[in-house]
Amino acid sequence: MEWPKLKNIILLLLLCVNAFLLVLFGLQAGQRARYEEETRQAAVDALERNGITFALERVPEDMELRPLTVTRDRESEASVAQTLLGQVERQGEGEVRQQYTGQGGSAEFSMNGAFTVELQPGTWVKEADRSPEDASQDCLERIGFNGSLEDVVSEGAQTRLTYCQEWEGAPVFSCQVTLVWEGDTLLSLEGTRLAGTSSAEEADEPLATASVLIRFLAGVNEGGYICGRIDSMTPGYLLSGTARPVELTPVWRIDTDSGSYYLDAYTGVLTPAQG
Numbered sequence: 001m002e003w004p005k006l007k008n009i010i011l012l013l014l015l016c017v018n019a020f021l022l023v024l025f026g027l028q029a030g031q032r033a034r035y036e037e038e039t040r041q042a043a044v045d046a047l048e049r050n051g052i053t054f055a056l057e058r059v060p061e062d063m064e065l066r067p068l069t070v071t072r073d074r075e076s077e078a079s080v081a082q083t084l085l086g087q088v089e090r091q092g093e094g095e096v097r098q099q100y101t102g103q104g105g106s107a108e109f110s111m112n113g114a115f116t117v118e119l120q121p122g123t124w125v126k127e128a129d130r131s132p133e134d135a136s137q138d139c140l141e142r143i144g145f146n147g148s149l150e151d152v153v154s155e156g157a158q159t160r161l162t163y164c165q166e167w168e169g170a171p172v173f174s175c176q177v178t179l180v181w182e183g184d185t186l187l188s189l190e191g192t193r194l195a196g197t198s199s200a201e202e203a204d205e206p207l208a209t210a211s212v213l214i215r216f217l218a219g220v221n222e223g224g225y226i227c228g229r230i231d232s233m234t235p236g237y238l239l240s241g242t243a244r245p246v247e248l249t250p251v252w253r254i255d256t257d258s259g260s261y262y263l264d265a266y267t268g269v270l271t272p273a274q275g
Contacts, residue, residue, distance in 0.1 A: 039210040040210045043209075044059065047217055050221070052217065052220070052228060053229040054230050056231075059210070060235070062208050063206045063212075065250035066206075066250065067200070068167075068168075068248040069201055069246075069247060070196045070197070071198075072246065073197070077098055078100065080117075080143045081117070084117050084119065084139075084143065085100070085102045085103075085106075085107060086104040087102050088104075097111070104124075105118045105119040105120045115190070115191070115192070115193060117189040119185075124185070124186040125184050126186070127184070132152075132159045132161055132181045133149060135181075136149075136161045136181075137149075139179065143193075145163070145165055145177060146165065147163040147175075148163065148164055149161060149163055150162045150164045150176065159182075160181075161178065161179050162177070163179075164176050171236035171237070171253075172194060172236065172238070173237065174239045175239065177193060192239075194246075206266055207268055209233075211268070215263060215268035216261070219263065219269070220270070223272075225261075225272065227256045227258050228257050230254060231255045231256060232253075232254075232255040233252055233254050234255075235250065235253075237249060238262060251264055252265055253273065260272070
């Protein structure tokens with residue numbers, strides 16, 4: 001047989017093999033997707049048989065977050081104080097707690113990331129036509145705190161806005177900052193912030209979402225918690241440890257009609273959210 005004809009036959013065979021493999025892969029992917037959907041639905045059914053309604057339109061996809069190690073950057077604390085207060089001086093030489101004072105007010109930073117800033121009236125004033133939400137977001141961005149608004153509480157002339165920090169696009173539920181405004185004047189900031197560099201840790205795959213729901217049901221029953229409805233499920237992190245470096249542990253925050261819970265995405269341990 002002439003070589004050109006033989007070559008064409010070989011190419012045709014290769015195309016047929018590739019097409020067969022592609023079809024086989026598609027069938028396997030479809031079967032896997034159906035299996036995963038059936039497993040999720042079975043978990044929802046198990047919840048409902050135990051009196052817990054699943055209020056979401058669909059079960060979230062499996063988590064992709066991995067544990068992270070973050071080396072804290074304490075050098076940024078002076079920059080934060082100066083950004084908020086203007087020219088400041090550091091008080092004392094302690095490493096556990098660092099304090100800064102200036103004409104604009106005072107700031108205190110702890111090794112575990114907690115901080116408090118008290119501003120003198122007139123130090124930070126927003127435009128009258130600007131909303132507290134917009135002004136607060138701008139203030140936080142200037143100090144390197146990227147986050148989303150969690151809560152707004154108005155009491156008389158004061159407005160308290162609480163933001164949850166985000167790290168690499170995911171919320172860090174244990175890092176929240178509350179800003180207090182009185183009219184157009186910012187009075188204080190208080191909370192916990194994370195600053196530094198992160199690196200991924202070696203870890204197995206996190207629990208599938210269906211397994212998360214079953215672990216949640218087991219944790220609710222074992223803990224004697226009362227829950228009648230799941231309203232939302234959000235993947236994110238919790239801080240583990242207070243020294244340098246710290247661990248960012250992937251968790252699911254599960255909001256229910258009776259409160260919020262955190263479920264470790266790797267161990268399945270369930271704990272009620274504080275506050």
